[in-house]
Amino acid sequence: MKLGILTDLYQQHKFYEKSCQKLDIDFVTIDICTASWLENLQNNLDCTGFLVRPMYDYEIQRDVYMERLYTIAKHYNKPLYPSYEELMLYENKRNMANWLIVNKFPHVKTHVFLNKREANDFFLNCRYPVVIKSNLGAGSLGVEIVKTRHRANKIVKRIFGRFSSLFVLGHPQKRKKWGVDLPVHGTAEKHVLLVQEFIKIKWEWRIIQIGNSFFGHQKLLNKQFASGSGLVGWVTPPGELLNLAKAVCDTGNFNSMAVDIFETADNRFYINELQSVFGSYLDYQMRVNDIPGRYLFKNGVFVFETGEFNQFASCLLRVEHFLKLLTEKK
Numbered sequence: 001m002k003l004g005i006l007t008d009l010y011q012q013h014k015f016y017e018k019s020c021q022k023l024d025i026d027f028v029t030i031d032i033c034t035a036s037w038l039e040n041l042q043n044n045l046d047c048t049g050f051l052v053r054p055m056y057d058y059e060i061q062r063d064v065y066m067e068r069l070y071t072i073a074k075h076y077n078k079p080l081y082p083s084y085e086e087l088m089l090y091e092n093k094r095n096m097a098n099w100l101i102v103n104k105f106p107h108v109k110t111h112v113f114l115n116k117r118e119a120n121d122f123f124l125n126c127r128y129p130v131v132i133k134s135n136l137g138a139g140s141l142g143v144e145i146v147k148t149r150h151r152a153n154k155i156v157k158r159i160f161g162r163f164s165s166l167f168v169l170g171h172p173q174k175r176k177k178w179g180v181d182l183p184v185h186g187t188a189e190k191h192v193l194l195v196q197e198f199i200k201i202k203w204e205w206r207i208i209q210i211g212n213s214f215f216g217h218q219k220l221l222n223k224q225f226a227s228g229s230g231l232v233g234w235v236t237p238p239g240e241l242l243n244l245a246k247a248v249c250d251t252g253n254f255n256s257m258a259v260d261i262f263e264t265a266d267n268r269f270y271i272n273e274l275q276s277v278f279g280s281y282l283d284y285q286m287r288v289n290d291i292p293g294r295y296l297f298k299n300g301v302f303v304f305e306t307g308e309f310n311q312f313a314s315c316l317l318r319v320e321h322f323l324k325l326l327t328e329k330k
Contacts, residue, residue: 001326002026003319004047006072007033009061012053012277015315022312023319032068041072048326049079051319053277056091058187059136079329081322082276086254090276091136093194100271103251105244107271108262109197116160119193123152131196134173134189142173142187145198159193199270205261207237207245208278208285209254211321213309214242214295214302215285219260234287241269242295242302248274255325256318283308 005016005027013029020027028047030040050072055061066087073084080087089096097110108131113119123130132155134142146152161168170188204219216237245259248271258278262270284292294309295302309317 001048001323002028002046003322004044004050005029006050006052006069007031008053008055008065009033010055010057012313013051015312016051016053016319019312019316019319022316023323025319025323032065037068038071041076045076045078047078049081049322051081051315051322052087054087054090056136059091062091062136079322079326081318081325082256083254086252086257086276089252089274093133093135093273094192096274097194099252099274103248105248105251105271106269108199111195113193113195114191116156116165119156119160119195120153122195123149123156126195128152129198131198132171133194133196134171134187135192135194137173137187142189156193159189160191165191199262200265201262202265203233203263204272205237205241205263205269206278206285207241207259207261208257208314209245209249209259210256210314210317211324212297213317213321214245214297215310216241216245216295217286234290236288237286239302244269244271246297255321256314278314280310280314283311285310285314 003020003025005013005020007013007029017027017029028044030044031037032041034040052069054065054069069080069084069087072078073080089099093110094112097107097112100107111122113122128149129145129147130152132144132146137143146155155171158169158171168190170185170190172183172185172188174183201221203221206217206219208215218233218235220231220233241261244261245257248254248259249257254276256276258275259271260273260275262272264270286293288304291306292308293304293306296305
C-alpha cells in the first residue's frame, strides 16, 4: 500500500510525511499547487489513497484547491482523507450552515444575502447586536459583532457597493500588527453577506472525532471571542457533547472533524463550526483529571484511555485511521 500526500502552499502536508515515516508507510509527496499538478497526479495514480490538508488563507485559493480535489475524488474515484464531502464544509460557513439546517442539528441562526436590498431590509428590522462573518477565516478573523444599524449599513455598502456592484471595496478582515488592527484587503468579503444571530456564551467547546478517537476541551473567552483566544480549559467534556459530535460524524460519514459548540449563559448548546482539519499544536487535545488521553467509543459507551494521541498536529491519528479504512475496503 502506498499513500499520496498532496502538497499545500503552507507546508502543512509535512505533518503527514512525518506521520508516514513514523509508521513506516510507503508514500510519495505530490505537488498539486503548480500548473502541472494534473500531470504530477497522473504519474502517481498507483497510490491507494491521498492525504490532504486544504489551504485556508484566501478563498480563491481554497476554491481552486477544492476543484483539484474534485477531479481526484470524482473523476479518478480515488479515496481522500479527510473525504471530499467533509472538506466541502471546511472553511465554508455558508455550506456548513446549510448542512446543519438540513440535518437538523442545533446551530446559530444564519442568514446569507446575495442581494443588497434584501440585506438592507433585514438590518432595518433585525434585533441588534448581530454577528457578521466572512465565509472563510480561522479563529475570530472576519468576525464582527455589529451593534447599530449605522454600522451594518456601512458594511452592506462595502460588500455590495455604494452605487454599483462593479465598484466594490469589500469588507476586509482585520489582523493585529504592531499592536494595531489593520485591514487585510486581500481577504475582503464581496458580493455575499453572512449574518448570524448574536448569542451570549460562557465559552466554546471543541469536540474532536478522528476515527473512533474522541477529544474535548473548552475554548475560553478573551473579551468577546472564544475562537482564536488561545485560552484553554482542560476540563472533562460533557457526555452530551461527545454524543452530539458522534451524531454529526455518523450523519455525514465524516472521518475527521472538530465540532465547535457554544455553551450559552442559560446552559444551551449550539454548533458554531465544523472543521475537518484544525489547529492542533500539542500532542494531546484533552486532559481528564489532568491526565492526557482520549475517549474510545466501545459497546455504546465512551471509555477513557491514557496517552498522547495527537502527534504531528493530529495527522498521525488520521493516517492510522485512513490505513484502517483502506484495508477494510480491500
